[in-house]
Amino acid sequence: MSLSSPFSSASTEFAHMADTPTPAYRVRRWTPRAKITVLLFAVAVAALALAPAVTGAAFMDRAVALFVYILLAVTWNALAGYAGQVSVGQQGFFGLGAYVTIRLSDAGLPVFPSLVVAALVVGAIALPVSFVMLRLKEGEFAIGMWVLATLFHLLVNLDPLIQGETGVSLIALNAVPAETRNLVIYLMALVSAVAVISAMFLLLRSRIGAALQAIRDDEAAAHSVGVNVFRTKQVIFVFAAFGAALAGALWLAGNVSFQPKAYFSVQWMAYTIFMVIVGGIGTFEGAILGAIVFFLLETFLGGYGVWYLLVLGASAIVMALGFPQGIWGYLKSRHGLSLVMVGRHLEAPETKKSGKGSGWSADG
Amino acid sequence: MSVLEISDLTARHGLLTAVKGVSFSVAPGEVVALVGANGAGKSTLLRSIAGAHLDQGGRVTLKGEDLTGCDAHKRVQRGLALVPEGRKLFSQMNVWENLCLGAQVGRSGDWTPERIFDVFDNLQKRRYSACTHLSGGEQQAVAIGRALVSNPDVIMLDEVSLGLSPAIVDRVYAVLPELRASGTGVVVVEQDLGRALSVADRVICMLEGEIVLQGRADSLSREEIIGAYFGLPPGSEDHANPAMGAMT
Amino acid sequence: MIDILLQGVLLGGYYALLAVGLAFLYSIMGIINLAHGSFAVLAAYLVLAMADSLGINVWLAVLAVLPIMAVIGALVDRLIFEPVQKGGQLLSVLATFGLSVVIDNLIFQIWGANTRTLANALGDLAWASWEIGGLWVGKISVYILLTAVGLLTGLTLLIARTPLGRAIRATATDPDTAGLVGVDARRARTIASALAFVAIGVAGAALGMRTTFTPYAGVTQLLFAFQAAVIGGSTSVRGTLFGGIVLGLAQTLGATIHTQGFLIGGHLVFFAALFLRLQFGTLRLPKLRRAAA
Ligand SMILES: Nc1ncnc2c1ncn2[C@@H]1O[C@H](COP(=O)(O)OP(=O)(O)O)[C@@H](O)[C@H]1O
């Protein structure tokens, strides 16, 4: 299969969906439903941004958790669902995000910027790491990432500042009045979630998205027609590491104290995998939906402790065995439902620009 | 009384129906040659009979026992063996291990791994070589031996002569008289029509998943078979075809 | 120094034992069972429960648990491995990870959070040691190493020499053709899975005898097993002994360098082995299973 064939088939597909014979590339980019979705999304974000005016600290606290889950789910979905690399070690980046935040803040960087800078630093660390890890396949990659996460955990424990498993607090936060602190963290988490969702959206609509689609169809074939499989996966790997680190940094901001054990726990992966599997792995909307479902379950059932975890694990098995496409994948296959347009279509002018037969490269 | 009876067998590959309602039977000691162009559905038919191709309909009866719906290994246990197209040896295992695997179903009879080493005597010195290291002829001998040691009532051979020199093919087919004498039914898929006609009692010709011609090997003319082979109306088989080189 | 090497080798015996089941399943089915460590811990709890509640000898309890593990292995094969394999690697990773979460929390729910050990049930043996040339060697560690060698040899012979072993190998290479030769491929797989789980049961018993365990100890055991298997060549049952010993040595050496160095030493050697393998490919022994299937 050539790289261009999915596009041509997509163009006919979407030409059917268009009511009027508008130029092909416009049809491909936006359907009316997609426009409405984006509009609704913008309204929802605006409402959430204004919500603190009428709600209290408790609401903001919970909402930060939801945004963190969204960050984890969307970026893990990018890695596992789109790039086909099932990591069970994103908690390593999650923990590093929190740790680097503490280090930066300790070094004198203002506390709120250090949250974002920490995520960038972890993304930068992930790049060299990707050269080794991405050469592992399937189960080996999954568990290799897990080993890597525990290695990060152990190395962080070596830092005297962390005091081993005792941990340390992000003390700089205490200097900020509680009210301001809550508001700023809430808004930062909201902006982060929106930014990562948007980045994912744009990523999937870019050449990387097309390359990912080709890889998903047939990795060897994609490679043979010049898709740079490794580079594409690297971009996603770094993006996922950045997202997990940002989630970790925000979690730290919301909880103040850093205990390595809690941050580097594989529990985060159990949560994330549950979210994405239930929502629909490999679907853009599914990951977000899954995070919301998980958030609601946790809010109402989280008090059941171990039973709750049991149910999470069991549903991951049941979904994987009997319902692997998840809620969104099911809706999509049954009703052709797709709110936003990502995946296997490209804006026509871009395809022309990239020229035929030219090797694809992800120059970040 | 036939030992193997196929009725109305249908087999699909996804949307493609590769075998369309085929019926035939094999008598004890009878050698049936199945011929037809590439893609006619011969391999799919044999794999369906052997239970290795699941997407199928129709009935397969062996010695009066209905095998429809049985797994492949159960059919081998009942006495139906297939030498698959492309040999499909376990290449990391040695010759002896491949033969032992076949003998493991535990059907008693004349065929044992040691007999295979007698019949194909050049295998004797390769006994403990991994099958990857064997020549094509040796590999084919192992593949046939592996099926024979299950002491089947019916053995099906799918293109066993493919890629072998005529002298080696002679040796491979040299086991047929003994099988015939012992009452074993044999189905061979053979591209070389001349050879098919010479070894078989009966010839079945397939075209696009259907039987288009069948009859006793000595009563069919080559022209008739070639016509059926290509789906030509009678009398128009003046196409010189390289595939028929072996016939002329 | 010799003491360190000795301790490292003995520890390696345990890791080899732990890794066998993982490597065996991977070589037969191509599935990396992420619930591997959880099942080892489960076996340890089962032994403890038998010894405690029935009041039977701990060795008898181990013997009683092994068939239970075999049955669990057969069930897991039919209920999870087999259906999941058709869906590809992604699903097998997800399902076995979900399984590990379920097992861990089930153990927690049944037996509580307390740290347990089989050492008490062993009596004096738990602390007994031999003195060899001025070095003290724990008897239990030696027994575990010997068990590992025995189990690996037995399993290797079983696979290489017996009709069952041939059937399992044939199934691993090409289940369809195995069927055509009269091998019941499903049965062979299920038996292989049961065998792997017996090995996991032995490893779990060894875990409980040499140290303590908690409901969530499965994670660490999985990682150790995986590391030993990868260092030993990933898919080779024999290689796990080598891998286990290298891992044991690395950890023991790491521990002498730094108080936290035990695990870090192991991880670093693991990544070094991984890197070497990716770079040169030589550490990888031939797979039983055909890559394509
Ligand atoms: N594994 C398969 N998947 C899809 N189609 C197949 C497969 N095997 C064979 N076919 C198709 O089924 C038809 C019959 O093939 P086959 O039984 O191999 O014929 P023959 O053995 O007579 O050459 C052909 O059209 C072939 O393309």
Ligand SMILES: [Mg+2]
């Ligand atoms: Mg054929």
